[in-house]
Amino acid sequence: MAAELELGFELNGTAVRCGAEPHWTLLRVLRDGIGQTDVKYGCGEGVCGACTVLLDGTAVSSCLLFAPQVAGRRVETVAGLGSPEEMHPLQREFVERGGVQCGFCTPGMVLGGLEAVALDLCGSPEEIRHSLSGNICRCTGYRGIVESVAAYASLPPTDRG
Ligand code: FES
Numbered sequence: 001m002a003a004e005l006e007l008g009f010e011l012n013g014t015a016v017r018c019g020a021e022p023h024w025t026l027l028r029v030l031r032d033g034i035g036q037t038d039v040k041y042g043c044g045e046g047v048c049g050a051c052t053v054l055l056d057g058t059a060v061s062s063c064l065l066f067a068p069q070v071a072g073r074r075v076e077t078v079a080g081l082g083s084p085e086e087m088h089p090l091q092r093e094f095v096e097r098g099g100v101q102c103g104f105c106t107p108g109m110v111l112g113g114l115e116a117v118a119l120d121l122c123g124s125p126e127e128i129r130h131s132l133s134g135n136i137c138r139c140t141g142y143r144g145i146v147e148s149v150a151a152y153a154s155l156p157p158t159d160r161g
């Protein structure tokens with residue numbers, strides 16, 4: 001049976017179209033409809049931050065948005081920031097400072113950190129922890145993550161990618 005919706009939006013700078021049902025979440029569209037598996041399924045109910053994407057530049061939980069809500073909008077995932085060969089400066093800080101510990105929380109942490117720095121909410125380790133409080137690391141290894149975001153925040157704006 002054909003999908004009820006023909007959904008079109010921008011994903012990491014490229015226009016995409018995908019069949020979807022109106023009750024599908026953006027997370028389902030991305031992972032099951034498009035194969036964008038760098039977006040992670042954690043809790044499925046808006047608690048863990050693993051499914052974080054940027055929607056028109058704002059960090060959101062993709063498990064809480066329905067497919068029709070993203071029609072015509074701009075979605076960015078961590079894969080759109082950079083590649084292993086050409087990392088975004090924040091990704092590089094995560095790699096160099098031990099912020100990358102597992103594949104589940106890291107994509108959301110990077111995108112959450114990016115938004116926090118853009119909003120100038122990273123003035124101290126405490127403020128970074130508060131800014132990332134919607135992103136949960138199950139192993140509670142927050143130190144490298146906070147240091148990575150702090151190092152990125154200390155870069156001159158022209159070096160932030
Ligand atoms: S999977 Fe969306 S917040 Fe946990």
Ligand code: FES
Nearest residue numbers: 101102105138139
């Ligand atoms: S490092 Fe990902 S859950 Fe702890």
